[in-house]
Amino acid sequence: MTTRIEPDGSRPAIRFDRVGQVFNGSDGGSVTALEDVSFTLHRHEFVAVIGPSGCGKSTLLRIIAGLVKPTGGQAEIYGLPVTGPREEVGIVFQQPTLLPWLNVRDNVTFPMKHKHGRVTQAEKQRAAELLAMVGLEDFATRRPNELSGGMQQRVGIARALLHDPDILLMDEPFSALDALTRDEMSFELLRIWTERPKTVLFITHSIPEALLLADRILVMSARPGRVREIIDVGLARPRSMQTLSEPRFHEIANHIRAQVFRPAALA
Amino acid sequence: MKSPTISAPRSSDRRRWPDMGRALLKVLDRGAPLFASLLLLLIWELGCRLFQVPSYLLPAPSAIVQGALSVSLESWLGHIWATLRVSLQGYALAVIIGIPLAVALANSRLLSRTLYPQLVIIQSTPIVAVAPIIVVVLGAGDAPRVAITFLITFFPIVVSTVTGLLATPPAMLELSRSLGASRLREVKNIQLPFAVPYIFSALRISVTLAIIGAVVAEFVAAEDGLGFFIAFSTSFFKVPQAFAALGVLVTLSLVLFQLVSLTQRLLFPWSLPDAEK
Structure with a gap:
């Protein structure tokens, strides 16, 4: 069943409350994909999720999409727990899947x-x-x-x-494209987002892409996936090619790089 | 700055004969398969005459044509119809049962774990050995022949369709599930269309197997059909007639094969590999 509720600004668009996800492997072992993940996305906010491979980014997106049920904690969209696919959510996959x-x-x-x-x-x-x-x-x-x-x-x-949809989930949508097309698509997405504001959760591997697009960046650690830091980008909008050369851009980029590569033991 | 120009030689500059040579080469290239077949027939004919091979061992093409003409057209059509009828019935049954069964197998772990081994056992049983048993069980008439044809055509259709259904990109299924669409629509709108190329490659193989199935059945028990005709002719050492029937069988197979390909081309042009578009 899909339900649609009228979104309003007073409630967070997406809220994760100590969400955990453990997958049982076929060999009897289990893999903790997500552990104790909590964050909040406000309406019409653009948030990028960045982290190393296997940090549970895609699982996080699938939980919001209602495709995967979390094994712990609660995921909410506009205050209602996610129990299945919801009408106010649109998904863009890594492959165009046409x-x-x-x-x-x-x-x-x-x-x-x-x-x-x-x-x-x-x-x-x-x-x-x-x-x-x-x-x-x-x-x-x-x-x-x-x-x-x-x-x-x-x-x-x-x-x-x-x-x-009020919420747009994007799972590394540009990662299969060449670098030039990728930049072009990023600006294209910003234009669309400005024209039709949406709450966007954008999963990516690319630090520059995340910085160019997002209001905030959720940095995740490798397995088990946890939120290591949530960064306010604070770069002025509208963003353009010039944004890429701003000192703050490089400052945050270096900071994220350090975060991503920091060993878990020091976290 | 002066732009560089490349002057092309005018056609009148060239001599006439290389053009004709090229045209001849083109004709030879186009007709290569046909010419090769004709050449083979010629060698066959000459070989038979030169070494005076008796026609009950290996009849020359001309003897085969004579053999074919010695049988009335009515009789030919009767046998062709009998074989075609059985083949197409068995084939149709295999398609009607095979594809839904494949959908069930691809979507249910329990079914695939319980039914699949049985299917493999059926497929591993030599059909020629089972044929006499089926005839005894199902009695006279078309029924045992259709059953034998069905058994031989059914397996490739099931296996290939299951493979096709399971080859649906996982992201496509996620898209479907994220829309909250019913399982039935998922099969109809996504899985089955993705399986179309696989289904058609099985349909092409199976249609030629259907002819084989019918002939095997006719060897065992029949009073008409091309398989029966071959068994009958050879028992009277009328080998040229048997060869003629063989030629008819090959033609039937080829025509059916092409018909299946044509159906795919007309109904599902997008499912053809790029090279064939």
């Missing part, structure tokens, strides 16, 4: 088709608007394999925005 047999337009409206069995005229109209917003209005009838990786991921973003 359906090769549908054209771009039908891929964008696929969530509606898949969920309700049909697509309304209003949703089709909205899909066209979103495609225009991500600069793909001329590609609506093309198949995904005719598009570049960056364009495919734009379709993935348009698809996640179709039902106008």
